[in-house]
Amino acid sequence: MTFKGLKPITYGGREVWPLVEGGKGVAATNHTSSGAWAAAGGIGTVSAVNADSYDAEGKIIPQVYEQLTRKDRHEQLIRYAIDGAVEQVRRAHEISGGRGAININVLWEMGGAQPVLEGVLEQTPGLVTGVTCGAGMPYKLAEIAARHNVNYLPIVSSGRAFRALWKRSYHKVADLLAAVVYEDPWLAGGHNGLSNAEDPTKPEDPYPRVKALRDVMRAEGVSESVPIVMAGGVWFLREWNDWIDNPELGQIAFQFGTRPLLTHESPIPQQWKDRLRTLDPGDVLLHRFSPTGFYSSAVRNPFLRSLEGRSERQIPYSRVEAGEHTVQLDVGVKGKNFWVTPKDRDRARGWVANGFTEALKTPDDTVVFVSQDERGEIRKDQADCMGCLSHCGFSSWKDHDDYTTGRLADPRSFCIQKTLQDIAHGGDTEQNLMFAGHAAYRFKQDPFYSNNFTPTVKELVDRILTGD
Secondary structure (H helix, E strand, O other), X not given: OOOOOOOOEEEOOEEEOOEEEOOOXXXXXXXXXXXXXHHOOOEEEEEOOOOOOEOOOOOEOOOOOOOOOHHHHHHHHHHHHHHHHHHHHHHHHHHHOOOOEEEEEEEOOEOOHHHHHHHHHHHOOOOOOEEEEEOOOOOOHHHHHHXXXXXXXXXXXXXXXXXXXXXXXXXXXXXXXXXXXXXXXXXXXXXXXXXXXXXXXXXXXXXXXXXXXXXXXXXXXOOOOOOEEEEOOOOOHHHHHHHOOOOOOOOEEEEEOOHHHOOOOOOOOHHHHHHHOOOOOOOEEEEOOOOOOOEEEEEOOHHHHHHHHHHHOEEEOEOOOEOOEOEEOOOOOOOOOOEEOHHHHHHHHHHHHOOOOEEEEOOOOEEEXXXXXXXXXXXXXXXXXXXXXXXXXXXXXXXXXXXXXOOOOOOOOOOHHHHHXXXXXXXXXXXXXXXXXXXXXXXXXOHHHHHHOOOOXXXXXXXXXXXX
């Protein structure tokens, strides 16, 4: 079948390719990658999630938190986030040379999402064309966009989610809705929008889901000129040939998150780029360890495997003798109010014999067994929390009201800010969270990348436009 090819669309008052760079948070997408993507005629995306700032010599300013309270550290985090994103937007705009468009991306569930978004948009008038936002239900996105006269592009994983957003607030600001991003909850990298009704082990074909989203948009009176951006699992456009110029789906654009990681302009360290070339199918894991509570997709490296192991060394307990919980746990805990099954007591004794001597309580009336070193790291990371999420399961932080989720901090999770900052700035790819989409194995299979070839962003965009 001949590849139909893409036609430019009008966005932000100019013609652009309907190709969107996925905005990867905490310094995995920055001004060099997004500016180059826009210069190639597409829609570049600056991540406004704890973006880097620079000193007078152009060196990255380390984000250090010396304040004594979480609330003070959280306020520092917001300052870093605004300063960094403003700097990134200005630099990206310069690189773009006035071509394409620059969007910014935020996670609605990040700590201080609203003040960060407002702060960035206040300082970048005329430079940002639109705001993409997912990871949560960003009801206030439309009113923020209206205040600053920018477009908004909500990220959803179902027609149902879009309908809820539209009815609650988006219908009031219909003219600035520039696109709706459909992010495949089984295939996209980073945080995924799987609902409780969906089975993480049973991926669904995106076509009927995107058709259902368009049906909802039509039923609500959304203009046919508003594209749906297909995100998650997109590699060769020729594989999406029947989506292009398809009257059932209407106007379609495509988002690329994983492929731009392996370009000259991509800011991720070389070690991370090299690792991407080694991945096989199944090496990216859809998991539940994120402190956001969302599913997320990352490379199944030793860091992720250690979290899997930690959750496997887990047993439920009762505070009183009840049901099958007939014996007291006699290892890893202090006190006598840990009643467990005889089988679980024996398992716990085995873990302790293997060096996992510390039992830590979880919010779900279970205990997990970890080594002394792990326990020390978990407790330190929890104490050092700087409030990077609106609700953090790992530290029990909440960014408003009384600043606590009211739940026990969860040792099965981890400090996401620490590990993402570390990997983005040269840390070990095996001992940090390495986000990637589930199609990342294709770097190894795609002849475009053979002989260690790394394209520029322009070469990548030109290649994508051929269908490959």
